[in-house]
Amino acid sequence: MVAGDGSGGQKWRELSRATLxxxxxxxxxxxxxxxxxxxxxxxxxxxxxxxATVVPLIQxxxxxxxxxxxxxxxxxxxxxxxxxxxVMEAGEDGAAAAARELEEETGYRAGRLVHAGSLSPNxxxxxxxxxxxxxxxxxxxxxxxxxENEVVDALLVPAAEVRANMGKAPYIHALMACAxxxxxxxxxxxxxx
Amino acid sequence: MVAGDGSGGQKWRELSRATLxxxxxxxxxxxxxxxxxxxxxxxxxxxxxxxATVVPLIQxxxxxxxxxxxxxxxxxxxxxxxxxxxVMEAGEDGAAAAARELEEETGYRAGRLVHAGSLSPNxxxxxxxxxxxxxxxxxxxxxxxxxENEVVDALLVPAAEVRANMGKAPYIHALMACAxxxxxxxxxxxxxx
Numbered sequence: 001m002v003a004g005d006g007s008g009g010q011k012w013r014e015l016s017r018a019t020l021x022x023x024x025x026x027x028x029x030x031x032x033x034x035x036x037x038x039x040x041x042x043x044x045x046x047x048x049x050x051x052a053t054v055v056p057l058i059q060x061x062x063x064x065x066x067x068x069x070x071x072x073x074x075x076x077x078x079x080x081x082x083x084x085x086x087v088m089e090a091g092e093d094g095a096a097a098a099a100r101e102l103e104e105e106t107g108y109r110a111g112r113l114v115h116a117g118s119l120s121p122n123x124x125x126x127x128x129x130x131x132x133x134x135x136x137x138x139x140x141x142x143x144x145x146x147x148e149n150e151v152v153d154a155l156l157v158p159a160a161e162v163r164a165n166m167g168k169a170p171y172i173h174a175l176m177a178c179a180x181x182x183x184x185x186x187x188x189x190x191x192x193x
Numbered sequence: 194m195v196a197g198d199g200s201g202g203q204k205w206r207e208l209s210r211a212t213l214x215x216x217x218x219x220x221x222x223x224x225x226x227x228x229x230x231x232x233x234x235x236x237x238x239x240x241x242x243x244x245a246t247v248v249p250l251i252q253x254x255x256x257x258x259x260x261x262x263x264x265x266x267x268x269x270x271x272x273x274x275x276x277x278x279x280v281m282e283a284g285e286d287g288a289a290a291a292a293r294e295l296e297e298e299t300g301y302r303a304g305r306l307v308h309a310g311s312l313s314p315n316x317x318x319x320x321x322x323x324x325x326x327x328x329x330x331x332x333x334x335x336x337x338x339x340x341e342n343e344v345v346d347a348l349l350v351p352a353a354e355v356r357a358n359m360g361k362a363p364y365i366h367a368l369m370a371c372a373x374x375x376x377x378x379x380x381x382x383x384x385x386x
Contacts, residue, residue, distance in 0.1 A: 003300050003337045004346030008263040009272055012344075021214040021221055025237040025318065028214055028221060031267055041342040043267035044218040046239075070201040074224055074236035076316030079202055107196045117360030119367045122314065123269030125218065130367050132360075144196045149234040151205075153197030167310030167325075167375050174312045174323050177371035182360050 010036040020044075047127045053085030053175065054098035055116070055183035056108060056135040057159065064159035067138065069105045070170065071152045081157070081170040083179050094118065094131030102135060104145045106154040111137025114190065116182035121175060130175060134183040203229040213237075240320045246278030246368065247291035248309070248376035249301060249328040250352065257352035260331065262298050263363065264345045274350070274363040276372050287311065287324030295328060297338045299347035304330025307383065309375035314368060323368060327376040 012033040021028040026048040034040050056067035066083065073080045084105040088097040095113050103109055114134040121130045146152055163184070166177045205226040214221040219241040227233050249260035259276065266273045277298040281290040288306050296302055307327040314323045339345055356377070359370045 002260065002333075002347040002349055003298075004263075004344075006346060007344045008265070008346030010265065010344075011270070011272065012265050012267065014270075020216065023213065023221070023223075023237055028216070030216075033267060035265075035344050037344070039342075043342075044216055045268045067195065070197075072201070072203065072205050072228075073313070073316035074205065074226060075238045075319045076313040077204070077207075077320070078313075078316060079204065080313075080316045105196075119360050119365045119370065120266070120269040120271075120273075121367050123266035123271060123273045123366050126268045127270070140195075149232075149236075151197075151200045151203075151228050151230070153199060153201030154195040156195055167312050167371075167378075172312045173316050174314050174371040175367055177312065177374045178360075178367040181370045181374040185360075 007036045012036070015040070044125055045127050046125055048087070049090075050088045050094070050129045050131060051085065051121065052088055052094045052097035052101065052131040052133065053083050053179045054102045054110070054113070054133045054135045055083045055179050056102060056106070056110060056138050057183070057187065058138055058156065065156045066159050066162050067106055067108060068155050068157050068162070069152045070155055071150065076172060078172060079170050080173050081155070082173050082176045095133060098131070098133040098135070103141065104147075105150075105152050107140055107142050107144050108138045109141045110135035111139065114186050116179070116186040119178070130178075132179045132182045134186045200229045205229070208233070237318055238320050239318055241280070242283075243281045243287070243322045243324060244278065244314065245281055245287045245290035245294065245324045245326065246276050246372045247295045247303070247306070247326045247328045248276045248372050249295060249299070249303065249331050250376070250380065251331055251349065258349045259352050259355050260299055260301060261348050261350050261355070262345045263348055264343065266366075269365060271365060272363050273366050274348070275366050275369045288326060291324070291326040291328070296334065297340075298343075298345050300333055300335050300337055301331045302334045303328035304332065307379050309372070309379040312371070323371075325372045325375045327379045
């Protein structure tokens with residue numbers, strides 16, 4: 001260990017929890033918890049359903065492309081080019097949500113869906129889980145079927161452009177950089193076998 | 194374009210904004226906005242200071258290592274192994290915050306700090322910006338200087354282990370996967386020049 005006494009590997013104990021705000025998208029809670037050394041603190045935690053993102057890869061003679069969605073994002077007040085995805089519905093698992101979001105937002109269906117990883121969007125303040133899937137063997141099956149508040153374009157983007165520019169506008173979504181890392185690692189794993 | 198009519202590339206117009214909750218870590222607002230086609234909707238947006246993460250790489254004869262921090266995270270209720278970082282202070286830029294967090298959490302100082310990218314933690318619901326830096330030429334300069342509520346261990350972890358396991362416990366933080374992607378790309382850029 002470079003610094004610290006090992007306590008960073010120990011859990012805190014939750015003493016109480018209060019709901020500060022119950023909204024349509026998230027619930028804001030405050031947790032009062034006790035550290036291994038006895039000290040106490042209050043922490044803001046956001047609760048919401050889990051999220052799923054799907055990285056759809058189309059491999060062709062002219063190179064690889066990702067099927068991506070472009071939309072205005074209200075938090076950043078900016079246009080964002082992303083992999084399809086969204087909030088999981090009640091009773092849905094990550095793969096079902098990934099398949100549903102892919103079809104709703106792009107009109108494509110995946111012949112093969114590979115789980116690339118599941119992590120926390122931000123474990124400091126968020127309680128939900130973020131699931132990432134790699135989608136292969138894509139097939140156009142119909143038109144978009146968007147939610148009431150969605151205005152989304154689906155685009156085919158050369159994979160090399162996405163890999164080179166992730167983190168620069170319009171590739172501004174940090175969770176998509178995370179999804180790209182996991183999907184590319186899953187792809188490399190498939191190609192080795 | 195695979196699907197859509199191009200409207201996904203157009204901004205919505207904000208009509209009104211209300212504050213739902215003002216907390217120590219974040220402010221929750223509701224924005225009512227109008228789409229290019231005239232329809233209206235309400236959207237939850239979280240406001241908070243910007244965040245910075247620093248990816249400290251130590252290159253040695255036995256291979257590369259990352260200097261990482263281990264801590265309990267209240268949102269996920271789990272131990273998380275992460276790159277150093279945190280909330281930027283008023284008047285601070287990303288590089289200053291990255292340097293400060295590195296020294297506070299690990300006791301190390303970076304001889305060279307390379308900006309690897311700046312994006313949105315989640316542009317759908319968050320208004321702040323997330324800055325990522327690659328730190329090189331590291332030097333131990335003192336002890337940790339943690340905030341009141343921080344219980345953090347600093348560890349040297351082989352880079353190959355981090356790259357292989359990002360996304361599996363204890364590497365559960367999606368923003369760290371994003372930081373790894375950007376930092377490794379910045380490193381590859383430095384090595385080409």
